[in-house]
Amino acid sequence: MVSREENDLMTRVGADTPGGQLLRRYWQPVAAASELTAEKPIKKVKVLGENLVVYRDTAGRYGLVGELCPHRMASLAYGRVDDEGIRCPYHGWKFDGHGKCIEQPAEPQNSRYKDEIEHPGYPVQKLGGLLFAYMGPGEAPALPRWDVLAWEHGRRWVVRQQLLDCNWLQAMENSVDPSHLFWLHGATAHLANTVDGYEEQHDFIPFDYGIMKRRTTPNRRKPGTSEVDQHPLLFPNALRHVLRTKSQDLKIRHNIQFRLPVDDGHTQVFVVYFEPSDSVRTSADADVPLEHFNHKDENGEYRMDMVLAQDSMAWETQGAVMDRTREHLGAADRGVVILRRLLKEQIALVQAGGAPLGTQLATKQNAVIELDVINERIGVGSYKPDAA
Ligand code: FES
Ligand SMILES: [Fe+2]
Incomplete structure (x- = not known):
């Protein structure tokens, strides 16, 4: 007999749950590669309970970052990409594929404020027509080439x-x-x-x-x-x-x-x-x-x-x-x-x-x-x- 606790244990997928932590140790497919194009390089996705955007920058690299901008929470799904990453549509903060904030156009010129910003960012790899992401801790395991x-x-x-x-x-x-x-x-x-x-x-x-x-x-x-x-x-x-x-x-x-x-x-x-x-x-x-x-x-x-x-x-x-x-x-x-x-x-x-x-x-x-x-x-x- 399965208890209520066991059922929860096996089915919950959030980052703070044991089941979600197991699932995050595996590369997960987040989109089909062909869903990102030069005309539409950003796609909003929900994965393991997290709201994210997957994008392809103009240098051809993929990224998966949190959907809501940490500045004032507008959606990066309406942002734009360049050869370094993705930029928020509201005030232009820019993030690379690791979620690192690399530009805050409206802040004073010598400000290091951007270095204090933490934003979710996960590695993405393309294989077999799919984009896979690793959302777990530490170094990602090899992406299995099924x-x-x-x-x-x-x-x-x-x-x-x-x-x-x-x-x-x-x-x-x-x-x-x-x-x-x-x-x-x-x-x-x-x-x-x-x-x-x-x-x-x-x-x-x-x-x-x-x-x-x-x-x-x-x-x-x-x-x-x-x-x-x-x-x-x-x-x-x-x-x-x-x-x-x-x-x-x-x-x-x-x-x-x-x-x-x-x-x-x-x-x-x-x-x-x-x-x-x-x-x-x-x-x-x-x-x-x-x-x-x-x-x-x-x-x-x-x-x-x-x-x-x-x-x-x-x-x-x-x-x-x-x-x-x-x-x-x-x-x-x-x-x-x-x-x-x-x-x-x-x-x-x-x-x-x-x-x-x-x-x-x-x-x-x-x-x-x-x-x-x-x-x-x-x-x-x-x-x-x-x-x-
Ligand atoms: S809300 Fe994203 S830059 Fe301001
Ligand atoms: Fe079946």
Whole structure:
């Protein structure tokens, strides 16, 4: 049973909360790179409960700073950028990407007042069409170069989903919940004919970056054999997946979904897709096309014929912050229990001064992290059991 205190511990994202302090130890996606242009170089964002602006200066550098100017609190979202940073629209105070105040035009010429000003500023890096920020203490860990973000042998694009009116953990618990697949997505994902495959086996295997989920299903086409589908939950708030398009060309589409905690009751999903190709190349640091996905139609109804919208329906109807004191977990919810245990363990580790899962792994500059994603049904990879 989850107590009220445990529910708060796992779901709160503010800077003064243990959960928020864990989330701040990981690079978080704050915008699609293509959302910042020369015409519109500043974008207002809310991340982990903080109101911020992300910008690109005229020298091409990115910054993420507090939205409200520390002078008299006007919004930097209406400011302007130059080759050094961002300037407030009201009286012209200027800040660099570290949040350091570097100019106060109306102050006396020799004034050092600007050196006393403290303003939030966080490092930003571009990868795979997204802008990632590190909002934690100390030196930032290496930004993980997940395969879908760093591969270059194909086409990449980003989908920004409609803002979800729910806490981030509801989306993540869904990623260790294999039994929802047939019921919520069965008809749409053409899996209905395997609904009676409840003899299937689910494994949740801890690994360097999170939890590897492995589903082993009897293969109807070859009786006596089985098929493996394996893909990881990347702790704490991403999911790596692969699918095949239903159109005639049956293209393989790898993807990674980031569930950004906007505040306690809102989550922004960014999905990056990568489609391998013989003729197209996309560099890891290129801006890529951006698409938008709405999980509701113009009447405010969930678009229940689409997989992403089906999931959104489930997560939002659980409540803004699901009340886990009232739930009734069953044996099939083992993955959810494993994720919560990992989350609480990692929160405690950070509170004790440690580095949480995955962040301590030294990534070699530019090394791509190839994840062991398998889906034998659609011909991606093949599972080789350890010889042990
Ligand atoms: S409010 Fe920003 S410079 Fe005055
Ligand atoms: Fe789902």
